[in-house]
Amino acid sequence: MEGDIVQMGAYIGAGLACTGMGGAAVGVGHVVGNYLSGALRNPSAAGGQIATMFIGIAFSEALGIFSFLVALLLMFAV
Amino acid sequence: MRPTRAGTKGQRMATEAQGGESGGLVFHPMDQFIVRPLFGDGGVGLFTLTNVTLWMAIAVAAIFALLVLGTSKRAIVPGRTQSIAELAYDFIRKMVEDVAGKDALPYFPYIMTLFMFIVFANFLGLLPMAYTTTSHIAVTAVLAMLVFLTVTILGFVKHGAGFLSLFWISAAPLPLRPILALIEVISYFVRPVSHSIRLAGNMMAGHAVIKVFAAFAPMIAISVGVGILVTPLSILAITAIYALEVLVSFIQAYVFTILTCVYLRDALHPHH
Numbered sequence: 001m002e003g004d005i006v007q008m009g010a011y012i013g014a015g016l017a018c019t020g021m022g023g024a025a026v027g028v029g030h031v032v033g034n035y036l037s038g039a040l041r042n043p044s045a046a047g048g049q050i051a052t053m054f055i056g057i058a059f060s061e062a063l064g065i066f067s068f069l070v071a072l073l074l075m076f077a078v
Numbered sequence: 079m080r081p082t083r084a085g086t087k088g089q090r091m092a093t094e095a096q097g098g099e100s101g102g103l104v105f106h107p108m109d110q111f112i113v114r115p116l117f118g119d120g121g122v123g124l125f126t127l128t129n130v131t132l133w134m135a136i137a138v139a140a141i142f143a144l145l146v147l148g149t150s151k152r153a154i155v156p157g158r159t160q161s162i163a164e165l166a167y168d169f170i171r172k173m174v175e176d177v178a179g180k181d182a183l184p185y186f187p188y189i190m191t192l193f194m195f196i197v198f199a200n201f202l203g204l205l206p207m208a209y210t211t212t213s214h215i216a217v218t219a220v221l222a223m224l225v226f227l228t229v230t231i232l233g234f235v236k237h238g239a240g241f242l243s244l245f246w247i248s249a250a251p252l253p254l255r256p257i258l259a260l261i262e263v264i265s266y267f268v269r270p271v272s273h274s275i276r277l278a279g280n281m282m283a284g285h286a287v288i289k290v291f292a293a294f295a296p297m298i299a300i301s302v303g304v305g306i307l308v309t310p311l312s313i314l315a316i317t318a319i320y321a322l323e324v325l326v327s328f329i330q331a332y333v334f335t336i337l338t339c340v341y342l343r344d345a346l347h348p349h350h
Contacts, residue, residue: 048223052179054310058333062272072282076108 001013014074018065031056107289109283111213130217133209137198145194166194170335177339182346188228189342192221193335200281201329203322213281215274221273225338233345244348273337280330284323291316 014069035053116127144166148159156164170190174182196212203210212218233241243261246255294312298305 022261036314051173054329054333054336054338058276058337059272061280062276064274064277068279068283 005006010074010078017071017074020067021064022069023029024061026061027056027060031060081165082307084138107286107293110209110289112320113214130214131207133202133211134199134217137195137211140198140202141194146236166190173336174339174342177336178343180344182339182342185232185342189335189338190294192225192338194332195327196277196334197331200331203281204323205286210281210285212277213285215278218274219270220289221277221334222270223339225273226270229338229341229345232342233348236346237348239338241345241348244344248349273334277330277334280326285318287313288316288319288323291319 031053035046035049035056039049101222103126113122113128114132116132116319117130120126122128142240144159145163147165151160153160167190171183171186174186174189178185180252199210202208203213219274233244237243245259245266247256247258247262250258291312294308295316296309297312
């Protein structure tokens with residue numbers, strides 16, 4: 001058992017920051033789920049909306065990646 | 079974020095893990111992202127040849143081989159290499175046309191270059207012992223800043239001050255417009271940040287996950303009791319995650335290019 005309390009705080013913070021990824025997971029699941037339910041109702045219009053779905057996924061996912069970045073910064077840069 | 083500093087810490091943690099009790103990780107999963115000079119053990123300067131530059135050069139050489147050498151025969155019935163090159167060309171051309179509009183086609187070569195570089199860097203990074211150049215924010219930030227500057231300059235050149243109407247949403251009610259303008263300006267300037275971090279973060283996280291599961295695979299050599307259970311599971315998990323990473327590598331290149339197309343559309347048609 002060694003190390004200082006600042007490092008402990010950084011590691012706990014890194015772990016807590018990872019909970020943000022759960023939010024991104026909910027968001028991405030929401031986007032794809034809604035896309036699927038819409039696509040099953042109107043399959044002929046589904047093909048044209050795949051690009052839009054990926055843009056939505058990307059925006060939603062970016063915030064999860066931000067939390068991952070915060071965790072990495074706490075682990076390696078602070 | 080300085081990769082060298084993370085690297086030294088990673089190395090320290092790796093040696094600690096090696097010296098520690100058996101059953102821990104043999105290497106640190108972040109070790110693969112250390113920037114090392116190709117020749118000698120000196121520091122990494124501005125013009126040092128490193129493993130990053132080597133793998134970027136390999137990516138460019140591979141793109142050249144696919145697009146230039148692969149299509150040099152110009153066969154009417156294309157072979158396998160020419161088919162892949164034509165497939166990639168058609169895919170990006172259709173994306174630019176659909177998302178950014180017909181008048182964005184003069185900028186198609188730039189977007190094609192971006193897509194090919196990112197997708198090749200991502201795929202080459204999946205090879206064992208390879209280096210994922212796109213996992214570094216330094217690399218992706220340059221790509222994203224170039225997109226951001228190109229799009230901003232293009233918007234002002236094409237529309238002059240009219241480009242600012244991108245932030246002034248005329249469809250919204252008048253009292254809301256200043257608030258929306260503030261939000262739009264913030265989201266406009268966050269674009270290069272999220273654009274670069276999305277790619278770098280995805281690549282870094284994915285490749286680190288592969289390494290974490292790869293570290294569990296030699297468990298059978300360390301501890302016979304638990305290892306018999308862990309090793310086959312770990313090999314199955316690596317296979318599955320590797321397949322997922324191939325998909326993610328492609329999707330991230332696709333997302334980067336499609337967002338470039340979206341930004342380009344905003345520059346060409348700023349009026350909502």
